[in-house]
Amino acid sequence: MPIMTVRDVCYEYIKGKPVLKNVDLDLEQGLVYCIFGPSGCGKTTLLSLMGGLDVPTSGEILFGGKTIKEIGDSEYRRHCVSFVFQNYNLIDYMTPEENVRLTTKENPLKYLTQVGLKRTEARRNVMKLSGGQQQRVAIARALASGAPVILADEPTGNLDEDTADEIIELLKQNARELNRCVVIVSHSNAVAEASDIVLELSHGLLNRVK
Amino acid sequence: MSNIKRALIYIGRQRVRSLILFGIFLVTLLLALLGFSVLNASARVGEELRRSVPGYVSVLRDTKNKGPSVTEKTMNEIRVQSGVAEVNANSSQRLVFPELVLLDDTTDTAPLAKQMTTLYSSTDMEKQVWFMDATFTLARGRMLEESDSGNCMISDVVSFNSGLTLGDTVTGYFRNSAETYDETRPFTWTIVGIYRVQDETANMTNEDYAEVPANTLFITHADIQKIDEADPDAKPGQEFSYRKGLQVYPVEQAQLEEVCRDLKEKFPDYLIETEDGAFEQLSGPFRMMQRLLKVLMTVMLVIFSVILILVTALWVKNRVHEMGIYLSVGYGKKDIILQLLTEMLVIALIAVLIAWPVSAAVSGGIGQSLFRAVAQQSGRTAADFNVQVSAAAVFATIGVAVGITMLATMISALQVLALQPKKILSMMS
Numbered sequence: 001m002p003i004m005t006v007r008d009v010c011y012e013y014i015k016g017k018p019v020l021k022n023v024d025l026d027l028e029q030g031l032v033y034c035i036f037g038p039s040g041c042g043k044t045t046l047l048s049l050m051g052g053l054d055v056p057t058s059g060e061i062l063f064g065g066k067t068i069k070e071i072g073d074s075e076y077r078r079h080c081v082s083f084v085f086q087n088y089n090l091i092d093y094m095t096p097e098e099n100v101r102l103t104t105k106e107n108p109l110k111y112l113t114q115v116g117l118k119r120t121e122a123r124r125n126v127m128k129l130s131g132g133q134q135q136r137v138a139i140a141r142a143l144a145s146g147a148p149v150i151l152a153d154e155p156t157g158n159l160d161e162d163t164a165d166e167i168i169e170l171l172k173q174n175a176r177e178l179n180r181c182v183v184i185v186s187h188s189n190a191v192a193e194a195s196d197i198v199l200e201l202s203h204g205l206l207n208r209v210k
Numbered sequence: 211m212s213n214i215k216r217a218l219i220y221i222g223r224q225r226v227r228s229l230i231l232f233g234i235f236l237v238t239l240l241l242a243l244l245g246f247s248v249l250n251a252s253a254r255v256g257e258e259l260r261r262s263v264p265g266y267v268s269v270l271r272d273t274k275n276k277g278p279s280v281t282e283k284t285m286n287e288i289r290v291q292s293g294v295a296e297v298n299a300n301s302s303q304r305l306v307f308p309e310l311v312l313l314d315d316t317t318d319t320a321p322l323a324k325q326m327t328t329l330y331s332s333t334d335m336e337k338q339v340w341f342m343d344a345t346f347t348l349a350r351g352r353m354l355e356e357s358d359s360g361n362c363m364i365s366d367v368v369s370f371n372s373g374l375t376l377g378d379t380v381t382g383y384f385r386n387s388a389e390t391y392d393e394t395r396p397f398t399w400t401i402v403g404i405y406r407v408q409d410e411t412a413n414m415t416n417e418d419y420a421e422v423p424a425n426t427l428f429i430t431h432a433d434i435q436k437i438d439e440a441d442p443d444a445k446p447g448q449e450f451s452y453r454k455g456l457q458v459y460p461v462e463q464a465q466l467e468e469v470c471r472d473l474k475e476k477f478p479d480y481l482i483e484t485e486d487g488a489f490e491q492l493s494g495p496f497r498m499m500q501r502l503l504k505v506l507m508t509v510m511l512v513i514f515s516v517i518l519i520l521v522t523a524l525w526v527k528n529r530v531h532e533m534g535i536y537l538s539v540g541y542g543k544k545d546i547i548l549q550l551l552t553e554m555l556v557i558a559l560i561a562v563l564i565a566w567p568v569s570a571a572v573s574g575g576i577g578q579s580l581f582r583a584v585a586q587q588s589g590r591t592a593a594d595f596n597v598q599v600s601a602a603a604v605f606a607t608i609g610v611a612v613g614i615t616m617l618a619t620m621i622s623a624l625q626v627l628a629l630q631p632k633k634i635l636s637m638m639s
């Protein structure tokens with residue numbers, strides 16, 4: 001049984017101009033999904049709907065058989081999914097440690113070292129880190145939440161090839177060992193190769209290509 | 211992460227904002243607490259004045275209708291009326307004092323007219339009207355007592371002009387005619403007290419007395435009686451009367467009007483009315499100041515509220531992105547509002563902890579100087595007068611500050627409630 005089901009979801013920002021048209025998707029735990037498609041095709045939009053940050057114009061999203069509404073917005077965002085934003089969305093007056101602590105009671109250093117951040121960097125203001133380092137803090141925060149579904153929007157966009165590989169490996173490991181479901185929006189071939197299932201979003205339609 | 215933890219991190223990291231907010235709180239709290247302490251001080255000064263300058267009911271002979279004189283008997287009858295605490299009697303006489311250099315008080319051009327003055331007696335000199343409203347204060351020597359037969363008090367002006375000082379004597383005589391006085395019957399007093407005229411206008415002719423108050427000599431009832439008895443104009447066997455009437459003090463100041471009404475009913479032949487002018491005059495500026503202060507504090511409260519509400523609303527608007535992030539990682543809007551509230555309250559608390567002792571330290575001085583001002587005006591010595599902000603005022607201030615803080619947060623919370631995480635977060639990407 002899928003952990004998350006996207007059923008017949010349509011979305012439009014402006015009436016009559018749908019970004020998503022009847023998207024259907026079943027997500028299984030333990031697998032890594034890759035979604036790609038041209039810029040502006042609606043990948044972030046789809047992820048936001050799955051993350052419970054917005055509601056579809058029509059159709060529904062189920063988590064463990066329940067709708068997000070039934071679970072409750074905050075509860076859903078805290079315990080069911082975790083998000084890695086394309087633009088990181090870190091709290092700018094906090095350190096990486098504190099940002100990670102927002103989603104977990106565990107020691108944040110555990111997650112920050114996993115993504116390759118040094119102890120000293122973990123205690124600096126996040127705004128004093130490089131883009132790549134910030135991106136890794138965002139990933140650590142998502143991993144730390146312990147939610148079964150991880151939604152990552154271009155998580156390797158700002159990383160060099162080696163670091164990117166490490167991050168993909170880490171996400172994959174999370175899927176395998178912690179039985180999580182990882183959804184990655186990415187243009188990178190490396191990600192597509194590492195993923196179990198690859199989907200292409202174009203003209204509002206989602207097609208499986210692998 | 212708990213709301214308090216996030217709030218503390220915010221306060222610690224966003225120092226400029228925290229300091230500005232802290233400054234707003236501190237200034238307002240200080241002003242409010244100081245305002246309260248001044249209010250408190252002036253209220254205390256008012257009470258103090260009330261005690262030392264009580265209102266009374268005056269009982270006078272109704273001369274117009276040829277009513278009965280105010281005598282010892284009248285006094286004894288009034289003294290036992292219910293609600294009456296104390297009765298102070300006053301009398302007067304007039305004599306010629308050839309050696310005194312008096313202030314010029316009359317248009318009468320007769321040679322001796324300028325040497326005539328009033329002798330005034332009062333059972334309790336402290337309660338004599340001019341001493342009570344501080345027109346006069348004792349400058350040297352001592353206040354005249356009832357047992358001071360043969361002694362007198364004189365003003366500093368007249369004693370100075372006449373070259374007299376404590377221990378010297380003054381002698382008065384009956385006037386026989388416009389030019390002569392009865393040298394055969396001198397009345398002599400030793401000066402035991404010299405009073406100062408505090409109110410300069412008292413050196414001028416007083417309407418009520420048709421002469422300069424500073425020319426007055428104070429002597430005892432017994433001595434007035436002696437003069438009365440020797441008075442060639444007096445009818446034989448005439449009872450001694452209190453020409454300047456009685457001052458009747460109620461047990462409770464609040465009952466002044468009531469006691470006056472009762473006396474009027476029971477003693478319809480006398481002129482009876484309340485006298486509270488001395489207190490009104492002395493406490494006037496303080497009541498004025500209290501009113502002004504209350505207005506100022508209200509205005510300040512409004513300004514503070516507006517500033518706080520605007521500042522919070524503006525800052526919350528600037529923090530929309532941050533709040534979107536909190537929402538996206540599963541914090542509720544309630545958590546965000548509580549964080550805002552905690553931030554404000556923690557800063558307010560720090561301001562309270564500083565404003566309280568500071569205002570307490572300063573308010574003692576304020577109370578002291580206020581009291582000194584009254585003391586100077588009323589000719590009293592400034593004794594211990596320590597005014598602190600009352601605990602009630604402190605808690606009221608804190609309560610109001612917290613209330614306004616909550617209000618400001620609630621108004622800002624409306625913005626938070628309208629937040630839509632997708633809109634906020636996608637706007638940034």
Ligand SMILES: Nc1ncnc2c1ncn2[C@@H]1O[C@H](COP(=O)(O)OP(=O)(O)OP(=O)(O)O)[C@@H](O)[C@H]1O
Nearest residue numbers: 013014019038039040041042043044045046633636
């Ligand atoms: N808040 C919004 N209001 C109106 N239109 C929007 C809004 N956000 C996105 N869009 C539009 O919806 C479409 C899909 O946007 P989305 O951000 O999902 O694309 P994307 O696939 O993530 O693109 P990219 O690869 O560049 O991140 C775009 O055409 C975009 O202009």
Ligand SMILES: [Mg+2]
Nearest residue numbers: 043044086153
């Ligand atoms: Mg996108």
